[in-house]
Amino acid sequence: MSRKSGSRSSSKRSKKSGGGSNVFDMFTQRQVAEFKEGFQLMDRDKDGIIGKTDLRATFDEIGRIATDAELDGMLADAPAPINFTMLLNMFAERQTGEADDDDVVAKAFVAFSDEQGLIDCDVFRHALMTWGDKFSSQEADDALDQMDVDDNGKIDVNSIIQMLTAGGSDDAATGEEDAA
Known part of the structure:
Protein backbone atom coordinates (compact mmCIF):
# COMPACT_ATOMS: atom_id res chain seq x y z
CA MET A 1 0.00 0.00 0.00
CA SER A 2 2.74 2.48 0.86
CA ARG A 3 4.47 1.53 -2.40
CA LYS A 4 1.57 2.77 -4.49
CA SER A 5 0.88 5.93 -2.54
CA GLY A 6 4.35 7.46 -2.45
CA SER A 7 7.45 7.92 -4.48
CA ARG A 8 10.22 5.40 -4.37
CA SER A 9 12.23 7.46 -1.89
CA SER A 10 9.26 8.02 0.41
CA SER A 11 8.49 4.30 0.49
CA LYS A 12 12.12 3.60 1.35
CA ARG A 13 11.94 6.22 4.05
CA SER A 14 8.78 4.75 5.55
CA LYS A 15 10.33 1.28 5.61
CA LYS A 16 13.49 2.57 7.28
CA SER A 17 11.80 4.85 9.74
CA GLY A 18 9.78 2.10 11.39
CA GLY A 19 12.35 1.88 14.19
CA GLY A 20 13.26 5.55 14.00
CA SER A 21 16.86 4.86 14.95
CA ASN A 22 18.50 5.43 11.56
CA VAL A 23 20.25 8.80 11.57
CA PHE A 24 19.87 9.04 7.79
CA ASP A 25 16.08 9.24 8.27
CA MET A 26 16.48 12.51 10.19
CA PHE A 27 17.68 14.40 7.10
CA THR A 28 16.50 14.78 3.52
CA GLN A 29 18.50 13.15 0.77
CA ARG A 30 19.68 16.59 -0.28
CA GLN A 31 20.90 17.38 3.23
CA VAL A 32 22.75 14.05 3.47
CA ALA A 33 24.40 14.78 0.10
CA GLU A 34 25.45 18.25 1.33
CA PHE A 35 26.83 16.82 4.58
CA LYS A 36 28.70 14.18 2.56
CA GLU A 37 30.24 16.86 0.35
CA GLY A 38 31.32 18.84 3.41
CA PHE A 39 32.73 15.72 5.05
CA GLN A 40 34.75 14.92 1.94
CA LEU A 41 36.14 18.47 1.86
CA MET A 42 37.21 18.20 5.50
CA ASP A 43 38.66 14.68 5.23
CA ARG A 44 41.94 15.91 3.74
CA ASP A 45 43.83 12.62 4.00
CA LYS A 46 40.85 10.70 2.54
CA ASP A 47 40.96 8.01 5.23
CA GLY A 48 37.22 8.26 6.03
CA ILE A 49 37.88 9.83 9.46
CA ILE A 50 38.09 13.52 10.35
CA GLY A 51 41.09 13.86 12.63
CA LYS A 52 43.10 16.68 14.10
CA THR A 53 45.20 17.28 10.98
CA ASP A 54 42.03 17.36 8.86
CA LEU A 55 40.45 19.95 11.16
CA ARG A 56 43.61 22.05 11.26
CA ALA A 57 43.85 22.08 7.45
CA THR A 58 40.18 23.05 7.17
CA PHE A 59 40.58 25.93 9.63
CA ASP A 60 43.79 27.04 7.89
CA GLU A 61 41.96 27.15 4.57
CA ILE A 62 39.30 29.50 5.91
CA GLY A 63 41.95 31.68 7.55
CA ARG A 64 41.15 30.88 11.17
CA ILE A 65 43.90 29.88 13.57
CA ALA A 66 42.78 27.03 15.81
CA THR A 67 44.78 26.03 18.86
CA ASP A 68 45.55 22.41 19.70
CA ALA A 69 43.22 22.71 22.68
CA GLU A 70 40.35 23.91 20.46
CA LEU A 71 40.91 21.08 17.98
CA ASP A 72 41.14 18.51 20.78
CA GLY A 73 37.93 19.90 22.27
CA MET A 74 36.10 19.56 18.96
CA LEU A 75 37.27 15.99 18.53
CA ALA A 76 36.32 15.20 22.15
CA ASP A 77 32.69 16.11 21.33
CA ALA A 78 32.46 12.83 19.45
CA PRO A 79 32.21 9.59 21.44
CA ALA A 80 34.13 7.75 18.68
CA PRO A 81 36.27 8.61 15.65
CA ILE A 82 34.43 11.01 13.35
CA ASN A 83 33.45 9.07 10.26
CA PHE A 84 30.55 10.23 8.09
CA THR A 85 27.87 8.46 10.14
CA MET A 86 29.30 9.89 13.38
CA LEU A 87 29.25 13.37 11.84
CA LEU A 88 25.57 12.93 10.93
CA ASN A 89 24.85 11.74 14.48
CA MET A 90 26.58 14.83 15.87
CA PHE A 91 24.49 17.11 13.64
CA ALA A 92 21.33 15.22 14.64
CA GLU A 93 22.12 15.62 18.36
CA ARG A 94 22.57 19.37 17.99
CA GLN A 95 19.55 19.90 15.82
CA THR A 96 16.92 21.74 17.85
CA GLY A 97 14.14 21.38 15.32
CA GLU A 98 13.70 20.71 11.68
CA ALA A 99 16.46 21.89 9.39
CA ASP A 100 15.54 25.09 7.61
CA ASP A 101 15.13 25.04 3.86
Whole structure:
Protein backbone atom coordinates (compact mmCIF):
# COMPACT_ATOMS: atom_id res chain seq x y z
CA MET A 1 0.00 0.00 0.00
CA SER A 2 2.74 2.48 0.86
CA ARG A 3 4.47 1.53 -2.40
CA LYS A 4 1.57 2.77 -4.49
CA SER A 5 0.88 5.93 -2.54
CA GLY A 6 4.35 7.46 -2.45
CA SER A 7 7.45 7.92 -4.48
CA ARG A 8 10.22 5.40 -4.37
CA SER A 9 12.23 7.46 -1.89
CA SER A 10 9.26 8.02 0.41
CA SER A 11 8.49 4.30 0.49
CA LYS A 12 12.12 3.60 1.35
CA ARG A 13 11.94 6.22 4.05
CA SER A 14 8.78 4.75 5.55
CA LYS A 15 10.33 1.28 5.61
CA LYS A 16 13.49 2.57 7.28
CA SER A 17 11.80 4.85 9.74
CA GLY A 18 9.78 2.10 11.39
CA GLY A 19 12.35 1.88 14.19
CA GLY A 20 13.26 5.55 14.00
CA SER A 21 16.86 4.86 14.95
CA ASN A 22 18.50 5.43 11.56
CA VAL A 23 20.25 8.80 11.57
CA PHE A 24 19.87 9.04 7.79
CA ASP A 25 16.08 9.24 8.27
CA MET A 26 16.48 12.51 10.19
CA PHE A 27 17.68 14.40 7.10
CA THR A 28 16.50 14.78 3.52
CA GLN A 29 18.50 13.15 0.77
CA ARG A 30 19.68 16.59 -0.28
CA GLN A 31 20.90 17.38 3.23
CA VAL A 32 22.75 14.05 3.47
CA ALA A 33 24.40 14.78 0.10
CA GLU A 34 25.45 18.25 1.33
CA PHE A 35 26.83 16.82 4.58
CA LYS A 36 28.70 14.18 2.56
CA GLU A 37 30.24 16.86 0.35
CA GLY A 38 31.32 18.84 3.41
CA PHE A 39 32.73 15.72 5.05
CA GLN A 40 34.75 14.92 1.94
CA LEU A 41 36.14 18.47 1.86
CA MET A 42 37.21 18.20 5.50
CA ASP A 43 38.66 14.68 5.23
CA ARG A 44 41.94 15.91 3.74
CA ASP A 45 43.83 12.62 4.00
CA LYS A 46 40.85 10.70 2.54
CA ASP A 47 40.96 8.01 5.23
CA GLY A 48 37.22 8.26 6.03
CA ILE A 49 37.88 9.83 9.46
CA ILE A 50 38.09 13.52 10.35
CA GLY A 51 41.09 13.86 12.63
CA LYS A 52 43.10 16.68 14.10
CA THR A 53 45.20 17.28 10.98
CA ASP A 54 42.03 17.36 8.86
CA LEU A 55 40.45 19.95 11.16
CA ARG A 56 43.61 22.05 11.26
CA ALA A 57 43.85 22.08 7.45
CA THR A 58 40.18 23.05 7.17
CA PHE A 59 40.58 25.93 9.63
CA ASP A 60 43.79 27.04 7.89
CA GLU A 61 41.96 27.15 4.57
CA ILE A 62 39.30 29.50 5.91
CA GLY A 63 41.95 31.68 7.55
CA ARG A 64 41.15 30.88 11.17
CA ILE A 65 43.90 29.88 13.57
CA ALA A 66 42.78 27.03 15.81
CA THR A 67 44.78 26.03 18.86
CA ASP A 68 45.55 22.41 19.70
CA ALA A 69 43.22 22.71 22.68
CA GLU A 70 40.35 23.91 20.46
CA LEU A 71 40.91 21.08 17.98
CA ASP A 72 41.14 18.51 20.78
CA GLY A 73 37.93 19.90 22.27
CA MET A 74 36.10 19.56 18.96
CA LEU A 75 37.27 15.99 18.53
CA ALA A 76 36.32 15.20 22.15
CA ASP A 77 32.69 16.11 21.33
CA ALA A 78 32.46 12.83 19.45
CA PRO A 79 32.21 9.59 21.44
CA ALA A 80 34.13 7.75 18.68
CA PRO A 81 36.27 8.61 15.65
CA ILE A 82 34.43 11.01 13.35
CA ASN A 83 33.45 9.07 10.26
CA PHE A 84 30.55 10.23 8.09
CA THR A 85 27.87 8.46 10.14
CA MET A 86 29.30 9.89 13.38
CA LEU A 87 29.25 13.37 11.84
CA LEU A 88 25.57 12.93 10.93
CA ASN A 89 24.85 11.74 14.48
CA MET A 90 26.58 14.83 15.87
CA PHE A 91 24.49 17.11 13.64
CA ALA A 92 21.33 15.22 14.64
CA GLU A 93 22.12 15.62 18.36
CA ARG A 94 22.57 19.37 17.99
CA GLN A 95 19.55 19.90 15.82
CA THR A 96 16.92 21.74 17.85
CA GLY A 97 14.14 21.38 15.32
CA GLU A 98 13.70 20.71 11.68
CA ALA A 99 16.46 21.89 9.39
CA ASP A 100 15.54 25.09 7.61
CA ASP A 101 15.13 25.04 3.86
CA ASP A 102 17.16 27.54 1.88
CA ASP A 103 14.18 29.84 1.35
CA VAL A 104 13.57 30.01 5.12
CA VAL A 105 17.21 30.92 5.72
CA ALA A 106 17.05 33.55 2.97
CA LYS A 107 13.87 35.12 4.35
CA ALA A 108 15.36 35.24 7.85
CA PHE A 109 18.32 37.30 6.65
CA VAL A 110 16.18 39.48 4.38
CA ALA A 111 14.16 40.38 7.50
CA PHE A 112 17.29 42.10 8.87
CA SER A 113 18.05 44.03 5.69
CA ASP A 114 17.08 47.55 4.75
CA GLU A 115 15.55 48.62 1.43
CA GLN A 116 19.02 48.53 -0.23
CA GLY A 117 19.52 44.90 0.81
CA LEU A 118 22.08 45.74 3.49
CA ILE A 119 22.27 44.56 7.09
CA ASP A 120 23.74 46.80 9.79
CA CYS A 121 26.59 44.81 11.33
CA ASP A 122 26.07 46.17 14.88
CA VAL A 123 22.32 45.51 14.83
CA PHE A 124 22.90 41.98 13.54
CA ARG A 125 25.59 41.28 16.17
CA HIS A 126 23.20 42.46 18.88
CA ALA A 127 20.46 40.18 17.51
CA LEU A 128 22.81 37.17 17.48
CA MET A 129 23.61 37.76 21.15
CA THR A 130 20.06 38.59 22.28
CA TRP A 131 17.49 36.26 20.70
CA GLY A 132 17.07 32.56 19.97
CA ASP A 133 20.11 30.41 20.63
CA LYS A 134 22.15 33.29 22.02
CA PHE A 135 25.68 33.64 20.71
CA SER A 136 28.51 34.61 23.02
CA SER A 137 30.42 37.74 22.11
CA GLN A 138 33.19 35.58 20.63
CA GLU A 139 30.73 33.44 18.64
CA ALA A 140 29.09 36.57 17.21
CA ASP A 141 32.49 37.96 16.26
CA ASP A 142 33.46 34.64 14.66
CA ALA A 143 30.24 34.60 12.63
CA LEU A 144 30.72 38.20 11.48
CA ASP A 145 34.35 37.44 10.56
CA GLN A 146 32.97 35.07 7.91
CA MET A 147 30.90 37.85 6.32
CA ASP A 148 31.98 40.67 4.03
CA VAL A 149 31.42 43.87 5.99
CA ASP A 150 31.86 47.09 3.99
CA ASP A 151 33.50 50.29 5.23
CA ASN A 152 30.12 51.54 6.51
CA GLY A 153 29.57 48.48 8.72
CA LYS A 154 27.01 46.97 6.34
CA ILE A 155 26.67 43.41 5.05
CA ASP A 156 25.12 42.60 1.67
CA VAL A 157 22.20 40.27 2.39
CA ASN A 158 22.56 38.45 -0.94
CA SER A 159 26.19 37.54 -0.22
CA ILE A 160 25.18 35.99 3.12
CA ILE A 161 22.32 34.07 1.54
CA GLN A 162 24.60 32.78 -1.18
CA MET A 163 27.22 31.77 1.40
CA LEU A 164 24.73 29.89 3.59
CA THR A 165 22.49 28.29 1.00
CA ALA A 166 22.87 26.32 -2.17
CA GLY A 167 23.56 29.24 -4.45
CA GLY A 168 21.39 31.86 -2.83
CA SER A 169 17.78 32.82 -3.29
CA ASP A 170 16.88 35.88 -5.28
CA ASP A 171 13.18 35.12 -4.69
CA ALA A 172 13.38 35.96 -1.00
CA ALA A 173 15.07 39.28 -1.64
CA THR A 174 12.70 40.08 -4.49
CA GLY A 175 9.68 39.24 -2.35
CA GLU A 176 10.90 41.64 0.31
CA GLU A 177 11.36 44.43 -2.24
CA ASP A 178 7.88 43.81 -3.61
CA ALA A 179 6.44 44.10 -0.09
CA ALA A 180 8.24 47.40 0.56
